Amino acid sequence: MHIRPFRIGDESDLFAVFHSSIHGLAARDYSADQINAWAPDNLDQDVWRERMQGISPFVVEHDAQIVGYADIQPDGYIDHFFVSAKFARMGVGRMLMQHLHVVAAERSIATLCSDVSRTAQPFFERFGFLVVEQRAPIIRGVVVPNLLMHKTLVSDTTVEGIATSCACVSSALRAARSGAPSLPR
Ligand SMILES: CC(C)(COP(=O)(O)OP(=O)(O)OC[C@H]1O[C@@H](n2cnc3c(N)ncnc32)[C@H](O)[C@@H]1OP(=O)(O)O)[C@@H](O)C(=O)NCCC(=O)NCCS
Numbered sequence: 001m002h003i004r005p006f007r008i009g010d011e012s013d014l015f016a017v018f019h020s021s022i023h024g025l026a027a028r029d030y031s032a033d034q035i036n037a038w039a040p041d042n043l044d045q046d047v048w049r050e051r052m053q054g055i056s057p058f059v060v061e062h063d064a065q066i067v068g069y070a071d072i073q074p075d076g077y078i079d080h081f082f083v084s085a086k087f088a089r090m091g092v093g094r095m096l097m098q099h100l101h102v103v104a105a106e107r108s109i110a111t112l113c114s115d116v117s118r119t120a121q122p123f124f125e126r127f128g129f130l131v132v133e134q135r136a137p138i139i140r141g142v143v144v145p146n147l148l149m150h151k152t153l154v155s156d157t158t159v160e161g162i163a164t165s166c167a168c169v170s171s172a173l174r175a176a177r178s179g180a181p182s183l184p185r
Helices: 011-024 032-038 045-055 092-106 121-126 159-165 167-177
Strands: 002-005 058-062 065-070 081-083 111-116 130-135 146-152
Touching: 002 092, 011 032, 011 045, 011 065, 011 081, 058 092, 065 092, 081 092, 092 111, 111 121, 121 146
Parallel strands: none
Antiparallel strands: 002 058, 058 065, 065 081, 111 146, 130 146
């Protein structure tokens, strides 16, 4: 298993991971309507391609197959974090999360944050993320609840200080106010 940057041409394999992860793993915490709104079988692949090129994630390969991917944006926001259902609980998520921490250190990013699914909450907690807020984004007309979680990488003093110094929390809130869905990722 190894990790590498996104390459043009990965997009359809990333969609397969995204779809497998949501239908095969997140389905235990969300209803069928929520799952189908979040990861529809017929998601517009032009939009998807553009999205993946925009976030440019790191991908984990096993035997030349992409089994997981995750991104980190310049403000520390993790937009997508998905592991293929067949490869769950085999250390793929750990490899991605550790890599994001290395990249964050290299880029002097002070805080990581993400809109995290109920399914992924224990995993993010395992890596030291805290819940900032429960949210209820609407995706294709269906409410798909998630949690805004963050992790401060450089020391800060107070809870208030952490919350206000988290640039990606601000951007997530801006997105929420403008009505932009944080999911699908
Ligand atoms: C959450 C997710 C990314 C975890 O990936 P993974 O490859 O299965 O995780 P790993 O095998 O690397 O596990 C790393 C650690 O997290 C723990 N962990 C992983 N999933 C967990 C869960 N659901 N509950 C509790 N602990 C969990 C593992 O036990 C392991 O702990 P350890 O180091 O003490 O052994 C994956 O399950 C997933 O893609 N879920 C569905 C999609 C989703 O909701 N994505 C996130 C959108 S924000």
